[in-house]
Amino acid sequence: MKMTKVFLALLVAGTVSFVSCKPKDADVKASVDKVLVINPDYSNAVVTVTDGVATLTGEVKDDATKAALEASVKNVKGVKSVVNNTVVPAPVAPPVIAADDPLTAAVKDATKDYPGVMATVKDGVISLTGTIEKSKLVKLMQALNGLNPKSIDNKLTVK
């Protein structure tokens, strides 16, 4: 009888300690999520926790952020190790802006067949004045947009 009680007690204790292991990953994840929420740079990162191993996925803006995120997550209580699978997106190349001299020459070529159109170039900006027929406008604009201008200041009067 006494042995049964001891056995039962052991069984209950064992079950409790076994069960108490299980929600631990969830608790650790919750703690890591708190870290992710604090820093807006981490807003696109996602964590999963399995047996104390925190796996990070999603996107971060640069390598420094990626390293900082990993270090922060390592410090979270209950995290044994971190697998950092976050990715840094490829940088977007800035637009190419033509220098004024080649741009001026190219604009001259492109506007040659539009006698009513006056064009000047300054600091990469093509300025258009004069008049043009509606039917020819798209063709002219297509040509000018292909010359890598900074922008086009179109003050043409469309007939």
Added chain:
Amino acid sequence: MTLTEKYKPLTDAAAASGVSDLQVREQDNVLYIDGVAPNGEVKDQLWAKYGEIDPNFTGGDLVLDIKTSIDANVTKVKVTTESSNLNIRKGPGTDQPIVGKAAHGEVITLVSRANEQWWQVRTADGEEGYAYAQYLTPEA
């Protein structure tokens, strides 16, 4: 409304119509959309979309640089001027002397594409030089 939102119908159409190397970025209040359209029709459709958003292209806030993909094997181009003859010049530029002319509608030989604006061509008479690429349409 941000520029990205303003031109979203255009960028969506570009993505949906098979434009490759599509890049959309904003700098100093100008949106730059670059890409290569599979053919001239797609390019014209995208320009029509641009026209729906800004009918006379006066906003000054978009540079739409859509090039047309051209098969490297193309050797014949048609002169698609409005009606006039096309000047063939010694070098790539309108400051270069005229060395020949190709008639409107004539099909001539494409020698090489020197740059986006000027292509090297040869007429049936053997006149060789540079012509403005906008007036040349690749023959299938």
